[in-house]
Amino acid sequence: MAGKRFWDRAQQNPTRIALIDPAGEAITAGALFGSGNQAVRVARARDVRAGDTVAALLPNCRELIELYLAAMQAGWYLVPINHHLTAPEVAHIVTDSDARLLVTHEWFRDLARDAVGLLADAPAVLTVGDCGFGDDWRTALDAQDDDLPDDRTSGGIMYYTSGTTGRPKGVRRPLPTSGPDENAGMYSELLRLCGISSSEDDVHLCTSPLYHTAVLAFATDALHGGQTVVVMDRWDAAGALELVARHGVTNxxxxPTQFHRLLALPDEVRELADISSLRYVLHGAAPCSVDVKRRMIAWWGPVIVEYYGTTEGGGTVVTAAEWLERPGTVGRTWPGAEIRILDDDGCRVGNGTPGLVYIKLGSEPFEYHGDPDKTAGNRLGDFFTVGDIGYVDDEGYLFLCDRVADVIIAGGVNIYPAEIEGVLLAHPAVADVAVVGALDEALGERVVAVVLPMPERAADPSLIADLLAHCAGHLARFKTPTEVRLVESLPRDPNGKLPRRLVREQVRAATDPAPG
Structure with a gap:
């Protein structure tokens, strides 16, 4: 079955279970094949044509997979929207992407209604469940034929960046000129680049929101590879372990946030967990502290594989064995990729010297939709950067330090929050942490750690003293936080990303510049 696509596999083995939704319903490949074909006809009846954009404001559900299968064979750009955004942010993405169709869910009824109400030229709307507006998705599909549609042509995904440095921007690539049945390679590209094979004996567990680039990419790669995809609608550490055992999840x-929460489970839960079916566990999307990863490898073994990539492209990959020899690395470039470390003048720096990480553009160069200045601004020849700082060792392994926008400059010295956060996360009382710079009259900035304690640990002055002492024992004095603030929550999104800018703004709003 090598080189097959979902549509081929579904026609050859329609009774195979392709998807298990969050409610536990098993959906066959034949059923998904038919509903994906119906979705093409439903959208075309609403004047969606090849090259147009369809937006999805959906939870993790079968309908999102159906819409994906439709887009990939009808030549559309599919835009998955983060349902944790505000109505103005959703409206911005719908408008900016030029979406001709919005598919949403009754869970997000108010958000979708408010967003559509802000649009001067609203697209057609289809709804899953009762939203009080738009046409019902399932009713519309049931009225259509379920065989392969005519005029099939390859589509693509236009993901929107997380907007940590401004409004989200769509990352748009040219659509393939060949049809979906000629694009077998692109449907398993990520798994192949990470050195991972796929077969109909494999089971993939989707643990995070499908609007996230890597989550949808790996889940749909698995789908095209013939795997059964088990979907969670929200993360639960104990629940994930139960699903691994129940379904024999192989990958x-x-x-990293999910790693941390798995490690926080009671010892008896972790000891009884049956993870024997796991062949590989991919992780990325956010920095992982050395302590957390070391403990996960000790528990789950050599199945853990880390990658580094961005919505714009990538990247690197590292096995557990390689990582244990070089703790903290995110690996070496995967086939066809190239990375350069450059200084502020665009000159290459030596091994071991931090600089801006530039990644070579792939065979399908991207643009930021509607923003040529941003597109040009992150390019240097055939390379692009998203603002990550890192260095390469003598063997070509990449180590990340931080993002340019997050670096704290205290007395002219660059301090990388990720390093301090890694130290604090190694403390057993810390559930989560964000390190930011507060304004300081003498130094420019000073280091502040915003800490979410573990539920069983009292948030009192003794904890602050413990954390400061812990940092002093592991960090140089200039890196040690001048202040620790204990909070009840941090604004980390389900993808594990922390909008550090928001934390920094909150800290600075509550802090007068410290006198020199």
């Missing part, structure tokens, strides 16, 4: 994609 999954997680983020």
């Amino acid at each position: 999954t994609h997680v983020v």
Whole structure:
């Protein structure tokens, strides 16, 4: 079955279970094949044509997979929208992407209604469940034929960046000129680049929102590879372990926050967990502290594979064995990729010297939709950067330090929050942490750690003293936080990404510049 696409596999083995939704319903490949074909006809009846954009404001559900299968064979750009955004942010993405159709869910009824109400030229709307507006998705599909549609042509995904440095921007690539049945390679590209094989004996567990680039990419790669895809609608550490055991999950994609929460489970839960079916566990999307990863490898073994990539492209990959020899690395470039470390003048720096990480553009160059200045601004010849700082060792392994926008400059010295956060996360009382710079009259900035304690640990002055002492024992004095603030929550999104800018603004709003 090598080189097959979902449509081929579904026609050859329609009774195979392709998807298990969050409610536990098993959906066959034949059923998904038919509903994906119906979705093409439903959108075309609403004047959606090849090259147009369809937006999805949906939870993790079968309808999102159906819409994906439709887009990939009808030549549309599919735009998955983060349902944790505000109505103005959703409206911005719908408008900016030129979406001709919005598919949403009754869970997000108010958000969708408010967003559509802000649009001067609203697209057609289809709804899953009762939203009180738009046409019902399932009713519309049931009225259409379910065989392969005519005029099939390859589509693509236009993901929107997380907007940590401004409004989200769509990352748009040219659509393939060949049809979906000639694009077998692109449907398993990520798994192949990470050195991972796929077969109909495999089971993939989707643990995070499908609007996230890597989550949808790995889940749909698995789908095209013939795997059964098990979908969670929200993360639960104990629940994920139960699904691994129940379905014999062979692979999954997680983020470091999920590792941390797995490690926080009671010892008896972790000891009884049956993870023997796991062959590989991919992780990325956010920095992972050395302590957390070391403990996960000790528990789950050599199945853990880390990658570094961005919505714009990538990247690197590293196995557990390689990582244990070089703790903290995100790996070496995967086939066809190239990375350069450059200084502020665009000159290459030596091995071991931090600089801006530039990644070579792939065979399908991207643009930021509607923003040529931003597109040009992150380019240097055939390379692009998203603002990550890192260095390469003598063997070509990449180590990331931080993002340019997050670096704290205290007394002219660059301090990388990720390093301090890694130290604090190694403390057993810390559930989560964000390190930011507060304004300081003498130094320019000073280091502040915003800490979410573990539920069982009292948030009192003794904890602050413990954390400061812990940092002093592991960090140079200039890196040690001058202040620790204990909070009840941090604004980390389900993908594990932390909008550090928001934390920094909150800290600075509550802090007068410290006198020199």
